[in-house]
Amino acid sequence: MNKETLIGKAKVKDAKLFIDGDYVDAISGETFDTLNPATNEKLASVANGSDADAKRAIETAQRTFESGVWSKMPVEERSNILCKMSDLILERVDELALVETLDVGKPIKESRGFDIPRAAQNFRFFAEMAKYVVHEHYDQHHVMSYAKYAPAGVTSLIIPWNLPFMQLTWKASAALASGNTVVVKPASYTPLSAVMLGEIANEAGLPPGVLNILTGPGSTVGTAMATHPFVRRISFVGESNTGKMVMKNASENLIPVSLELGGKSANIIFEDADLDEAVKGSLDAIYRNQGQICLAGSRILVQESIYDQFLDKFTAAVKKIKVGDPTDEKTDMGALVSKSHLESVDQYVQIGLEEGAKLALGGKRVEGLKNGNFYEPTVLYDVDNKMRVAQEEIFGPVPVIIPFKEEEDAIRIANDSIYGLAGVVWTNDLRRAQRVTSEVNSGLLWVNCWYIRDLRTPFGGAKASGIGREGGRHSFEFYTEAKTVTMKL
Numbered sequence: 001m002n003k004e005t006l007i008g009k010a011k012v013k014d015a016k017l018f019i020d021g022d023y024v025d026a027i028s029g030e031t032f033d034t035l036n037p038a039t040n041e042k043l044a045s046v047a048n049g050s051d052a053d054a055k056r057a058i059e060t061a062q063r064t065f066e067s068g069v070w071s072k073m074p075v076e077e078r079s080n081i082l083c084k085m086s087d088l089i090l091e092r093v094d095e096l097a098l099v100e101t102l103d104v105g106k107p108i109k110e111s112r113g114f115d116i117p118r119a120a121q122n123f124r125f126f127a128e129m130a131k132y133v134v135h136e137h138y139d140q141h142h143v144m145s146y147a148k149y150a151p152a153g154v155t156s157l158i159i160p161w162n163l164p165f166m167q168l169t170w171k172a173s174a175a176l177a178s179g180n181t182v183v184v185k186p187a188s189y190t191p192l193s194a195v196m197l198g199e200i201a202n203e204a205g206l207p208p209g210v211l212n213i214l215t216g217p218g219s220t221v222g223t224a225m226a227t228h229p230f231v232r233r234i235s236f237v238g239e240s241n242t243g244k245m246v247m248k249n250a251s252e253n254l255i256p257v258s259l260e261l262g263g264k265s266a267n268i269i270f271e272d273a274d275l276d277e278a279v280k281g282s283l284d285a286i287y288r289n290q291g292q293i294c295l296a297g298s299r300i301l302v303q304e305s306i307y308d309q310f311l312d313k314f315t316a317a318v319k320k321i322k323v324g325d326p327t328d329e330k331t332d333m334g335a336l337v338s339k340s341h342l343e344s345v346d347q348y349v350q351i352g353l354e355e356g357a358k359l360a361l362g363g364k365r366v367e368g369l370k371n372g373n374f375y376e377p378t379v380l381y382d383v384d385n386k387m388r389v390a391q392e393e394i395f396g397p398v399p400v401i402i403p404f405k406e407e408e409d410a411i412r413i414a415n416d417s418i419y420g421l422a423g424v425v426w427t428n429d430l431r432r433a434q435r436v437t438s439e440v441n442s443g444l445l446w447v448n449c450w451y452i453r454d455l456r457t458p459f460g461g462a463k464a465s466g467i468g469r470e471g472g473r474h475s476f477e478f479y480t481e482a483k484t485v486t487m488k489l
């Protein structure tokens, strides 16, 4: 059993590795601490896995895969177990939400209202869909061909710290529903909710060895997960530079990769938009989760004719954001994930000011909350898209507001980025919405809304924002190996 400590209302457990259905220490016996971003106090000890632990988990996953206990289980049975995992996540929503909030620093209303319910939805969605995956079948004269989608094998999943449980389950549910065995690594800042998935798996009856959870450094554990010859698929979410390293490592054994990487998405507001709706949506798109969302609308492009009006309304709305204790139901914005990330966000604001951007609000730590990593919701305006603050991912509550004249200027600015993850268009002109979404080179585009998800749709980014798409049938395509059988009759 993992040692428990009571923090607030949450029983926070020391986190061990979860291998072959058991919680175990790292082979070295070493641990590291995970901190509460709101206080920088220790939350729990976490097993510090190494490449030897990764090898052990991957070999377990391989042995389990070969045994057929999961990969050959009838799909209905597999689906039932994954649905049970979904139910158990919902049963434990309060506990999981509190642990996520304590470990990430995010407001409890987000963890309870979005992250954990969405994790349950991930499991139910892929469990149900697995039963309806279409296997192709073609007939010619006296020749029949069909394609089977077989589980690929051991699947490595490497997850970042910003939406830990939601993203882990987004990948794990699809990989498991495809019949694979899984080795997953959460980020070292936020390992606690991931480790709890082991208990849920055992309670739901997932056979031991099907899901294995590793904690430890990306440089060793992550590298082993990308290079071990038993691994047949890697899905990675994180920074673009780490993604490049994962791809390079995976190329050693030609392991297919799915990469969901960084973003600097344009949130474009046209003069014909419903301005109040655009202000509300833009606010959510940059301050939710303290701005630590890959899909954030971090470049706000505003048509010149409504620029001043938008700025007034937007800053007035930002002033109302309540920053504070993430466990308080009324909090809108919590703490950034770490002290070093807080320093990086602050440094970007200073860089922006040196580059000539203007500060409307924020730009400093929150007075009176200096034990935690709290940063004021900030607004940089009169920004030029060439500035570093417009080109680089700040990953914090710092939008840059950029004026534009005509539609083609907005499109040019939106595309002048190494990234291509998302884009948001606020307009009441249907034809304009069509034109702009066609021209902006991003994997995901929202019109008059942001981050509404349909799990059947392809999800992923263009350019430096990633490779491949997951979601619906795209996930099943990635996590399976297509086999074509041609039969002469």
Ligand SMILES: NC(=O)c1ccc[n+]([C@@H]2O[C@H](COP(=O)([O-])OP(=O)(O)OC[C@H]3O[C@@H](n4cnc5c(N)ncnc54)[C@H](O)[C@@H]3O)[C@@H](O)[C@H]2O)c1
Pocket (backbone or CB within 6 Å): 158, 159, 160, 161, 162, 163, 185, 186, 187, 188, 216, 217, 218, 219, 221, 222, 223, 226, 237, 238, 239, 240, 242, 243, 245, 246, 259, 260, 261, 262, 263, 293, 294, 295, 393, 395, 421, 461, 465, 466
């Ligand atoms: N496109 C998307 O869907 C998406 C979603 C969420 C986050 N992100 C991006 O993630 C970033 C923030 O997360 P982060 O700081 O945790 O990212 P990160 O790249 O630092 O780390 C991500 C994960 O990779 C591991 N890792 C580190 N080095 C590794 C290596 N050499 N080999 C294998 N794994 C390694 C880390 O331990 C962690 O688990 C932002 O850039 C954000 O945009 C993208």
Ligand SMILES: O=C/C=C/C=C(\O)C(=O)O
Pocket (backbone or CB within 6 Å): 162, 163, 167, 170, 292, 293, 294, 295, 453, 459
């Ligand atoms: O921060 C990045 C958000 C990723 C979101 C998803 O993976 C999703 O909604 O499925």
